[in-house]
Amino acid sequence: MSTPRPAAGPAGAPAGGGHPDTDRLRTVARDASSDAGGxxxxxxxxxxxxxxxxxxxxxxxxxxxxxxYRVVGEGAATAGVALRALLDLYLSAAWRLWRHLPPVARAGEHPEGVVTAGEVVLRATDDAVAALTEGYQIARRQLVRREESDRREFVDDLLAGTADLPGLLRRAPRHGLDLTGPHAVCVVRAESAFNDGTAPLAAVERRLQGSQADADALVATKDGALVVVFAAPDRAAVTEVLDRVREVLGPPERTRWRAGVGRPGPGAAGVVGSYEQARRALELGDRLGGGDPVADATDLLVFEVLLRDRAVATDLVETTLGPLREGRGGAAPFLDTLEAYLASGGNTTEAARRLHLSVRAVTYRLARVRDLTGIDPTRPEARFGVQAAVLAARALAWPEDAT
Structure with missing residues (x-):
């Protein structure tokens, strides 16, 4: 149904002039701008x-x-104008214009024209605001998709280390990083894969934004893992970021999450190196087990040295510990006993407590190790070689992965 025309004047023309007062409209626009925060x-x-x-x-x-007006909305979104402010501008302009409209100014002569004018103004404002909002939202979705694509490309380039360094340094500030300083990387895997836009990702990002460390941070996903790249000027910054990640993810038993953190390194190359170290630390942490779900590459340097030549490490384990397979129950019980004994500094009582065994049982197993391998782990001069073999065995997931 078409909107009724306003009441006509004596000669049948609309009540009021058809030409708006330019100065008056300029004043209305200025006042509306003030209402919308300038x-x-x-x-x-x-x-x-x-x-x-x-x-x-x-x-x-x-x-x-x-x-x-749809185009105006798109342009405002691209320029970073808040939608609330944009709509406030138009709504304020509409109500400020109302008193200056000819039918309202001549309401005493033609009161019925005010009703019609109100309908027209409300309808026009509704149409304009709807178009503004639609254009704004379409543009914002496009911007978000573009930003997500740029962010994903940046993360891939940064972690792969294949992009040109000057380009990375220019792009990094847009994603919250200053690559001129040292950075470390934390990689987290859980029972369910991490994806962009999921709640844990957003929660970690929010938690790190409130960090007191001297750290900027980039939170993203890569191959189903949660990846945190953060400034690490000192050990305190690394500790704080890891503490906040733990707080967000909660007990590891809940989602079966484990993490690896690399050593800090300067520049984009430092990020790549720390990322690779974090991945290896995560893998080693899975093999070694233990109560702490976070494996730190700094604490695992000895394993990296042992595994640098995998063939040599395997030969060390097989030569030193291989005969334990012939023992009762296989090699695993003896390996556990050796690990606990060496970790307790050669104290059989402490080793027994850790293993929930009697001292006699630990002493018996150590004697069997000597009988099977020809090496006495209770002798100080033999402990270094045995400990290196035990560490290498854990890193290689021996004997489960032995062929």
């Missing part, structure tokens, strides 16, 4: 004049004119 009144474009003419002519805004 937003550029130019964003109104011809809205005030269009509403004026729509009221005088008793019609709706044309589809072409409404489409123009």
């Amino acid at each position: 937003l550029d009144p130019g964003l109104l474009e011809d809205f005030l004049e269009a509403v004026w003419r729509a009221v005088v002519e008793g019609r709706r805004l044309s589809p072409a004119r409404i489409a123009r």
Whole structure:
């Protein structure tokens, strides 16, 4: 149904002039801009004049004119204007314009024209605001998709170490990183894969934003893992970031999460190195087990040295510990006993407590190790070689992975 035309004057013409007062419209736009926090009144474009003419002519805004406001919304989103401020600008302009409209100014002569004018203004404002919002939201979705794509590309380039260094340094600040300083990387895996936009990712990001460390941080995903790249000027910064990640992820028993953290390194190359170390630490942490779900590459340096030549490490384990397979129950019980005994500094009582065994049982197993291997682990001069073999065995997941 078309909107009724306003009451006509004596000669049948609309009540009031068809030409708006330019100065008056400029004043309305300026006041509306003030209402909207100083937003550029130019964003109104011809809205005030269009509403004026729509009221005088008793019609709706044309589809072409409404489409123009959709474009205004898109431009505002691209320029970073808040949608609330944009809508406030238009709504304030509409109510401020109301008292200056011809039918309202001549309400005493033609009171019925005020009702019609109100309908036209409300309809025109509704159409304009709907178009602004639609254009704004479409542009914002496009911007978000573009930003997500740029972020993903940056993360892939940063962790792969294949992109040009000057380009990475230029792009890094847009993603919250200053690569001129040392950074470390934490890699987390859980029972369910981490994906962009999931709650844990957002929660870790929010938690790190409140960090007191001298750390900027980038939280992303890579191959189903949660990856945190953060500034690490000292050990305290690393500890704080790891503590906050633990707080967000909660007990490891809940989601079966484990993490690895690499050593800090300078520049983009330091990030790549720390990322690779974090991945290896995570893998070693899985093999070694233990109560702490976070494996630190700094604490695992000895394993990296042992595994640098895997063939030599395997030969060390097989030569030193291979005969334990012939013992009762296989090699695993003896390996556990050796590990506990060496970790307790050669104290059989402490080793028994750790293993929940009697001292006699530990002593018996150590004697069997000597009988099977020809090496007496209770002798100080033999402990270094045995301990190296035990560490290598754990790193190689021996004997489970032995062929």
